[in-house]
Amino acid sequence: MRVNRLAVTAVAILTAALSTACAGGTDEPSAQSASQSAAPAGPVKLTYWTWVPNMDKIVSVWNQAHPDIQVTVSKQAGGDDAAAKFLTAAKAGNPPDLVQAEYQMLPSFVAADAVADLKAETEQVKGEFGEGVWSLVTLGTDAVYAVPQDSGPMMLYYRRDLFEKYGIEVPKTWDEYAEAARTVRKKDPKVFLGTFSSKDPGWFAGLSQQAGAQWWSISGDAWKVAVNDEATKKVAAYWGGLVKEGVIDDMPYFTPEWNKALNDGTLLTWPSAVWGPGVLSSNAPKAKGKWAVAPLPQWNAGENYSGFWGGSSTAVAATSPNKAAAAKFATWLNTDPQALELLIKEGAIYPAAAKGAALMTEAPDYFSNQPDFWQRAAAIGATARGFTFGPNVNVTYNAYRDAFDKAVAAKSDFTAAVQAMQDTTIADMRKSGFSLAQ
Amino acid sequence: MRSAKKGTRAHRAGAVPYLFLAPAMALFTLFMALPIGYTVYLSLRRTKVSGLGLGKGARTEVFAGLGNYTAAVSDGELWAGWLRVLGYGALVLVLMLGLALVFALMLDAAHVRLARFTRISIFLPYAVPGVAATLMWGFLYLPGLSPFGEHPFLSADLVTFSMANVAVWGGTGFNMLVLYTNLRAVPREYYEAARIDGASELDIALRIKIPILVPSIILTTVFSVIATIQVFTEPTTLRPLTNTISSTWSPLMKVYRDAFVTGDLYSAAATSMVIAGISLVLSFGFLRIVKNRAFGES
Numbered sequence: 001m002r003v004n005r006l007a008v009t010a011v012a013i014l015t016a017a018l019s020t021a022c023a024g025g026t027d028e029p030s031a032q033s034a035s036q037s038a039a040p041a042g043p044v045k046l047t048y049w050t051w052v053p054n055m056d057k058i059v060s061v062w063n064q065a066h067p068d069i070q071v072t073v074s075k076q077a078g079g080d081d082a083a084a085k086f087l088t089a090a091k092a093g094n095p096p097d098l099v100q101a102e103y104q105m106l107p108s109f110v111a112a113d114a115v116a117d118l119k120a121e122t123e124q125v126k127g128e129f130g131e132g133v134w135s136l137v138t139l140g141t142d143a144v145y146a147v148p149q150d151s152g153p154m155m156l157y158y159r160r161d162l163f164e165k166y167g168i169e170v171p172k173t174w175d176e177y178a179e180a181a182r183t184v185r186k187k188d189p190k191v192f193l194g195t196f197s198s199k200d201p202g203w204f205a206g207l208s209q210q211a212g213a214q215w216w217s218i219s220g221d222a223w224k225v226a227v228n229d230e231a232t233k234k235v236a237a238y239w240g241g242l243v244k245e246g247v248i249d250d251m252p253y254f255t256p257e258w259n260k261a262l263n264d265g266t267l268l269t270w271p272s273a274v275w276g277p278g279v280l281s282s283n284a285p286k287a288k289g290k291w292a293v294a295p296l297p298q299w300n301a302g303e304n305y306s307g308f309w310g311g312s313s314t315a316v317a318a319t320s321p322n323k324a325a326a327a328k329f330a331t332w333l334n335t336d337p338q339a340l341e342l343l344i345k346e347g348a349i350y351p352a353a354a355k356g357a358a359l360m361t362e363a364p365d366y367f368s369n370q371p372d373f374w375q376r377a378a379a380i381g382a383t384a385r386g387f388t389f390g391p392n393v394n395v396t397y398n399a400y401r402d403a404f405d406k407a408v409a410a411k412s413d414f415t416a417a418v419q420a421m422q423d424t425t426i427a428d429m430r431k432s433g434f435s436l437a438q
Numbered sequence: 439m440r441s442a443k444k445g446t447r448a449h450r451a452g453a454v455p456y457l458f459l460a461p462a463m464a465l466f467t468l469f470m471a472l473p474i475g476y477t478v479y480l481s482l483r484r485t486k487v488s489g490l491g492l493g494k495g496a497r498t499e500v501f502a503g504l505g506n507y508t509a510a511v512s513d514g515e516l517w518a519g520w521l522r523v524l525g526y527g528a529l530v531l532v533l534m535l536g537l538a539l540v541f542a543l544m545l546d547a548a549h550v551r552l553a554r555f556t557r558i559s560i561f562l563p564y565a566v567p568g569v570a571a572t573l574m575w576g577f578l579y580l581p582g583l584s585p586f587g588e589h590p591f592l593s594a595d596l597v598t599f600s601m602a603n604v605a606v607w608g609g610t611g612f613n614m615l616v617l618y619t620n621l622r623a624v625p626r627e628y629y630e631a632a633r634i635d636g637a638s639e640l641d642i643a644l645r646i647k648i649p650i651l652v653p654s655i656i657l658t659t660v661f662s663v664i665a666t667i668q669v670f671t672e673p674t675t676l677r678p679l680t681n682t683i684s685s686t687w688s689p690l691m692k693v694y695r696d697a698f699v700t701g702d703l704y705s706a707a708a709t710s711m712v713i714a715g716i717s718l719v720l721s722f723g724f725l726r727i728v729k730n731r732a733f734g735e736s
Binding site: 080 | 496682686698
């Protein structure tokens with residue numbers, strides 16, 4: 001019995017201690033450390049973390065043409081996890097040479113001193129990109145922290161067949177959208193016009209951009225944070241009202257339930273971005289040929305604005321021993337016509353480089369019913385306005401999920417959730433010591 | 439004379455015991471003491487940003503004193519998380535261990551048909567990885583997909599029960615097996631003697647088997663308490679499917695969020711030290727309370 005007691009006690013100590021050790025650990029398999037210590041004599045070896053589909057195929061084209069710079073793709077899961085993984089790897093001192101960086105995460109990477117300034121290396125290609133997208137990689141400073149890869153101007157995806165069935169016009173304003181939402185509920189109580197996702201802060205940020213929000217800005221040597229500005233509160237109040245009224249559903253995007261609704265016609269619209277066809281074709285294969293695109297509804301009739309949801313760039317790790325080679329690959333990947341064509345065809349992305357649009361001729365297979373898909377996308381893309389992202393977007397986005405989860409579940413005031421995002425963001429920046437402008 | 443002999447032998451042994459201990463101590467230092475020490479070190483640090491925080495040298499690591507600890511302890515969200523886990527844990531402990539005990543006693547009773555098959559089918563869910571099990575249940579819970587019809591299994595009121603159900607489903611088999619194995623090791627003569635004295639099967643279960651099982655029940659309880667404190671997989675896996683689980687639903691989820699979502703390793707380290715402290719107190723507290731009852735005989 002005595003032995004038994006000792007065993008139990010020991011197990012109690014060990015397990016309690018283990019829980020701490022696991023939680024505090026920062027280990028990250030260091031597959032790429034080998035490449036960093038590679039002797040300069042052989043070809044330069046670069047590792048590249050990305051989640052663009054078929055990137056290995058695109059990279060193999062580069063590798064064949066450039067025997068002296070060999071790139072290895074390490075496929076990532078994407079999203080917030082990928083950003084956290086890169087930040088952790090950079091902290092541990094073994095990041096990849098190249099990394100796919102979503103625009104909203106780039107300031108966090110810069111703030112952690114994890115990505116290199118590519119100003120000199122990108123001087124030549126600056127002209128390839130529009131001003132809006134270029135400002136997303138300079139953060140309004142003199143430095144250039146990444147090469148833009150794709151952008152995500154937002155547009156409205158809708159079920160053309162079911163719009164006809166229920167006799168709804170494509171909404172031109174958000175007021176019309178709300179009215180259409182009510183009509184749909186009356187005609188078929190099982191069907192929703194749309195759903196508000198409390199899991200997708202990037203989506204909400206894009207809608208706020210469309211309304212003219214400026215969540216962060218730099219004034220002098222200080223950050224100005226305005227997540228709770230009037231434009232954002234307007235967007236939040238609008239959706240909160242519809243959710244409370246029960247005419248808009250509240251299931252999050254990218255869930256099995258949502259897939260089912262996209263497939264079986266119980267969800268009629270999705271305000272999304274230009275990369276939507278990829279998602280629809282894999283998540284709602286049965287509805288192929290039934291969806292169409294239109295510009296986002298506007299806040300005031302006659303206006304013409306859109307926002308950005310997602311989009312990413314290619315950054316070079318600050319500690320990479322082969323920065324020049326990495327920058328060379330990054331600029332080739334995102335500006336060379338051959339690479340752009342591969343990105344479009346193999347990676348199913350919408351290139352940020354201006355000449356990319358000319359290469360997009362054939363509509364995505366899923367939208368074969370809309371042959372002018374890319375022309376429409378390009379026209380909408382020209383109306384998209386973005387904003388500067390701050391150094392702790394991850395904190396703000398996490399606050400979005402928690403605050404809107406609660407607000408949606410309680411059907412309470414959405415503008416209070418926006419205020420919670422603002423307060424959390426400010427508190428975090430103040431704690432770290434950022435200079436804040438009032 | 440005898441004691442003198444013993445003394446010389448012990449004297450001659452000298453460094454030998456330490457030599458035998460060395461591998462264990464080296465492993466302990468390397469994989470336990472050092473990581474914990476590093477966590478403690480991290481928990482006393484914080485980042486200090488100057489100006490906009492962009493560019494080289496704008497971010498430095500400084501000594502924070504106990505600042506991270508006071509922040510962790512005074513964070514209402516952490517204690518709300520403990521409350522949620524407490525409710526969840528009470529459900530899981532009672533249901534899982536209760537079922538495990540009942541199943542073990544039933545299987546051990548004489549003349550059970552299909553004992554082998556039943557034992558394996560009760561144990562089988564334990565072999566399913568937590569993430570897979572939670573996803574499977576998650577699909578069963580989602581109103582739009584569930585074969586059980588449109589029930590709000592993941593609503594704010596029911597989500598704790600739904601999560602406890604996953605844990606009970608997965609853990610009962612393991613605990614049952616621990617108890618059952620213990621029961622099989624009990625000499626059958628006890629039961630025979632009891633039967634001769636006129637005891638029914640129920641009497642045998644209540645008055646002989648359960649008292650014999652008490653140490654094992656305590657062991658499984660301690661394991662389950664620790665597992666409950668560390669609950670992470672189920673809520674994290676279910677979270678993308680519903681609005682009702684926050685990123686700080688359980689204390690360990692808050693540690694994960696701080697470390698890997700909002701990028702504050704230092705607060706995460708402090709919070710995990712607090713969690714480790716509380717789980718030590720809970721495990722030892724439980725052992726202390728039941729010590730006399732369980733181990734009094736020896």
